[in-house]
Amino acid sequence: MTRCGNARSNDGIHALSHDCRNALVDFLYCAVASLSILSQTPPRMRFLTSGNGMVGVLVVIAGCGSEVNQGADIASGGSGANGEGGSSSSSWPVAGGADASGAGGGLPAGPVGLAVDTNRDGTIDASDAAGKDTWTETRGAVFLANLDDDDNDGIRDADDDVVSAKDDQDDLARIFVGALGGSSSQAAGVLTIGEQAAENVRIFRRTGDDWTLLLGSFGECDKWTPCDVVTTATLSGDELASGVELGIEARSFRMSSDAEAWDGQVRLTLDVAHKGESMGSDAVALRVAPWLLFGNLSPHDQIWSHRFSEEFVDGIDIAAAAAGVSYRTYGAYNDIWTQDFFQTGWTAMPGPGGTVQGMRVANARPWGRGNDDEDLPIAWLTENYLGPERAVIETYNEPNTGDSYDSHGNHDLLPPYGSFPHGRIILGSGVLDETVAFYAAQGAQGEPFRVDTSWLIVGHVDEVFSYVPAQTPLGWKLLVHSPSAMITFLEGLKSAGHGSEKFFVGKGRYNNSDQYVNAAVTVSDILDDEDLMAWAQEAQEQIQPMRDAVVAEVGLEASDVIEIPVFFEQMGDWGNVAWNPGDANLLAFGDTIVMAKPFGPNVDGADLFEADLIGRLAVAPLGSTGNGLQVFFTDDWDAYHLGMGEVHCGSNTEASAPYSKKPLWEVSP
Amino acid sequence: MKFVFATLAAVFVSGPAGAAPRLSIASAMPEAEIVHLKREIADARRAHPEWFAGLAAIRGFTPEGYAMNRNPVPVVHPELRALGKNAVLPIVEALAFKAPDAWATVSARDEAALNEGLIDVLGEFRDQRAVPVLRAIWQGAPASMAASKAAARGLGRQCSEQNAQLLASGLGTDRESAAVSGLGQCRTVIGAQVLARAIADARGRTLEERARAAGQAGSSWAWRAKGASLAAEGEQVRATLSNALVAAWGRADTERPAIEKALMMNAHASGVAALERLAADRPALAVAARKVASALAQRK
Numbered sequence: 001m002t003r004c005g006n007a008r009s010n011d012g013i014h015a016l017s018h019d020c021r022n023a024l025v026d027f028l029y030c031a032v033a034s035l036s037i038l039s040q041t042p043p044r045m046r047f048l049t050s051g052n053g054m055v056g057v058l059v060v061i062a063g064c065g066s067e068v069n070q071g072a073d074i075a076s077g078g079s080g081a082n083g084e085g086g087s088s089s090s091s092w093p094v095a096g097g098a099d100a101s102g103a104g105g106g107l108p109a110g111p112v113g114l115a116v117d118t119n120r121d122g123t124i125d126a127s128d129a130a131g132k133d134t135w136t137e138t139r140g141a142v143f144l145a146n147l148d149d150d151d152n153d154g155i156r157d158a159d160d161d162v163v164s165a166k167d168d169q170d171d172l173a174r175i176f177v178g179a180l181g182g183s184s185s186q187a188a189g190v191l192t193i194g195e196q197a198a199e200n201v202r203i204f205r206r207t208g209d210d211w212t213l214l215l216g217s218f219g220e221c222d223k224w225t226p227c228d229v230v231t232t233a234t235l236s237g238d239e240l241a242s243g244v245e246l247g248i249e250a251r252s253f254r255m256s257s258d259a260e261a262w263d264g265q266v267r268l269t270l271d272v273a274h275k276g277e278s279m280g281s282d283a284v285a286l287r288v289a290p291w292l293l294f295g296n297l298s299p300h301d302q303i304w305s306h307r308f309s310e311e312f313v314d315g316i317d318i319a320a321a322a323a324g325v326s327y328r329t330y331g332a333y334n335d336i337w338t339q340d341f342f343q344t345g346w347t348a349m350p351g352p353g354g355t356v357q358g359m360r361v362a363n364a365r366p367w368g369r370g371n372d373d374e375d376l377p378i379a380w381l382t383e384n385y386l387g388p389e390r391a392v393i394e395t396y397n398e399p400n401t402g403d404s405y406d407s408h409g410n411h412d413l414l415p416p417y418g419s420f421p422h423g424r425i426i427l428g429s430g431v432l433d434e435t436v437a438f439y440a441a442q443g444a445q446g447e448p449f450r451v452d453t454s455w456l457i458v459g460h461v462d463e464v465f466s467y468v469p470a471q472t473p474l475g476w477k478l479l480v481h482s483p484s485a486m487i488t489f490l491e492g493l494k495s496a497g498h499g500s501e502k503f504f505v506g507k508g509r510y511n512n513s514d515q516y517v518n519a520a521v522t523v524s525d526i527l528d529d530e531d532l533m534a535w536a537q538e539a540q541e542q543i544q545p546m547r548d549a550v551v552a553e554v555g556l557e558a559s560d561v562i563e564i565p566v567f568f569e570q571m572g573d574w575g576n577v578a579w580n581p582g583d584a585n586l587l588a589f590g591d592t593i594v595m596a597k598p599f600g601p602n603v604d605g606a607d608l609f610e611a612d613l614i615g616r617l618a619v620a621p622l623g624s625t626g627n628g629l630q631v632f633f634t635d636d637w638d639a640y641h642l643g644m645g646e647v648h649c650g651s652n653t654e655a656s657a658p659y660s661k662k663p664l665w666e667v668s669p
Numbered sequence: 670m671k672f673v674f675a676t677l678a679a680v681f682v683s684g685p686a687g688a689a690p691r692l693s694i695a696s697a698m699p700e701a702e703i704v705h706l707k708r709e710i711a712d713a714r715r716a717h718p719e720w721f722a723g724l725a726a727i728r729g730f731t732p733e734g735y736a737m738n739r740n741p742v743p744v745v746h747p748e749l750r751a752l753g754k755n756a757v758l759p760i761v762e763a764l765a766f767k768a769p770d771a772w773a774t775v776s777a778r779d780e781a782a783l784n785e786g787l788i789d790v791l792g793e794f795r796d797q798r799a800v801p802v803l804r805a806i807w808q809g810a811p812a813s814m815a816a817s818k819a820a821a822r823g824l825g826r827q828c829s830e831q832n833a834q835l836l837a838s839g840l841g842t843d844r845e846s847a848a849v850s851g852l853g854q855c856r857t858v859i860g861a862q863v864l865a866r867a868i869a870d871a872r873g874r875t876l877e878e879r880a881r882a883a884g885q886a887g888s889s890w891a892w893r894a895k896g897a898s899l900a901a902e903g904e905q906v907r908a909t910l911s912n913a914l915v916a917a918w919g920r921a922d923t924e925r926p927a928i929e930k931a932l933m934m935n936a937h938a939s940g941v942a943a944l945e946r947l948a949a950d951r952p953a954l955a956v957a958a959r960k961v962a963s964a965l966a967q968r969k
Contacts, residue, residue: 509751
């Protein structure tokens, strides 16, 4: 190996000869230990190991490190004192163990190094050195907003000062302070982060199995109770000599792209001095991983709903069992609109060995259906959702703000397309400014795409659109509610001689009074209803520009759009709502969908509306295999339809790791 | 009597609910109509008390009735529609003479929603017995635009020449929105002619609202529902409105999307032809006009 002599430079490694730089790279690769090596070998560490299976810590392995000595900036980017000041040719051995401050008391000269997983491959090695101090979309270390509760104490992990369970440790991204083998006890290193970053992160120092809060936010604090903030911390000469393992977590996602808001990044600098004289500095840049919204094509493994409606639950239960998906119901909460009061998403960073380290993250709606704090969705989530790998967040400025538009059925996800490999958030009308800012600030799912839903009394985008997998180049198709398809369907029934057959047999028109008015109505009577027809046509003309906008945005072909028949009725100036069960408002998991039982005309024992829907959806090329979707129906008439919603509104879904086919860090975050 | 006091407040009198005197509606209704309606109501109550009980049982305007709705706002339209035409006299009674006791204590917002729903659905029944009440509301002092609009829609649904002229009298006044809302339900040649004239000299938001009404009045689906016997009238109405809309489109700017929606609802061949003529006469508009014409030709 090349031996690098007493290099003098003004810019650290960049001044080294080509051969010398190659030698450094060789050294670093040589020094990178695998997980197995780390767990079995107690080598002379140059970067402390995590001891928890973290891959990629740097270890000086016999026969490697000794080949490189002075002038070598291990962390490749830091500036050594010999370069900074050029005042001394004395060395600070990277390997060899000489304590320069010892016998001679001379100035240790050597690298000052910080290392992070810059290239997001789950390993910290030489390939992470380049550009480590500048975060870009394609390069730069990532850390988690650690908002789950691994120790199950009812407090989010990032809201307390401790690193508790092992799972909590795993949620910390690692930063290594390289060992300065020759540092003296008089040397000191100062770690610094910016004030704004400090308000949003915690950086811990590991000592054995203990983690001590070093930088960032101190104290138990939350969104409305600020923490104490510490922006600098000092490492002792002994710590510098042995190296230090740090762990970083965020207390918040990036909330806004405004210039004055935290940009999600942390720039950590290390300045080392000996007896007041600078020995060099180094810096790394990291960014909090974004929050991403799950969509219909996410690998859902969990369904949620309220359990008050037996028939509704039974219908979902059958479908969930058939698909092998877990189904969890709740009862002691006064909100049956499970889609609306919380939103499921995820966040992740590279884990050891190419794994995914992340968590599900539920986002609470700002308002509940009562006046007490315990009615707020965040209270329910904290009590019923928060736990290991299950985080909860609020993105609103104040509780009990917003309106129907802020229900999460109005915040959906267009599945992946074009330059949105994780999909793009689609919003209907309204929505609190801070919520829109939060979505946009994540970056991963774009600036939200907006459509006009103000013509609907509920006003949610899920009253019009849904998305199902398909074996097509795009991978999915758009479902859109269509009064036009409904009238075609009805006229088809009439032409086939079914004009006197009835819809909604056995169903009532309202469920919140002492009466139950028969809702049954013939096909002909529907078609002869002047008001209903005018409302339906006006709804069609409201939907058309929404549809045109999505088609243009995604680049959909006509064959990528499936119309789902529905009529809307107007409630005076309040707006419109689905007149019959709106079946595009469906629950989707994998290749399975659960739709509202349409209660169409029953002819020869078959529901003709169900048959129509099956004919649209249980066919090629829909489904991930292209063999059609598995279509199930559940009775939501009393429980949800009469309350102005359908199956999607009354349910929720989430997925577990790896969350997505494409790791976040392989695309632009 | 408590409800009459409260309801009429929202309908006729500005200010807090519960301030309006019952005389407001009586003064706007012919005495003979009052006598006639009261007699019919009394007879109906004796013969069909369940009709009145049905109305008294609606809950969509009460917090317990709507709190669990997806959007927890008071709405009574579905319940009232479900009651069917048997609810005409109970609604007339509730609006004009005596409301169910259970409705005595209602918040202002809930009361406004109840009133709008009662008036709106009463109009949807297209029952002649409702007309005196709807006219009285329309002609009374406008306190609630939503109630005025609902009453106007009701009059539009029974669009006699007299009702059409009543609605037309509101154009260009502080009842413009209500008048337009009513004309949107007025599917007659006279109504279409009133609306077409109104579109001809409108700009901005006024034009958009009048265009929307033209779309509703000329709705091809609604006319299909009205049946073959009215097909010729429907053709005339839709042609009248389509031509007015195309003319407005030619001079419009930001109002065009609203006009285009209305044209699509009219879905009349005369609109396509008019757009083609416009494209030929005004080259600067040719591309856009032909695009609209192409979309319109696909509507039915």
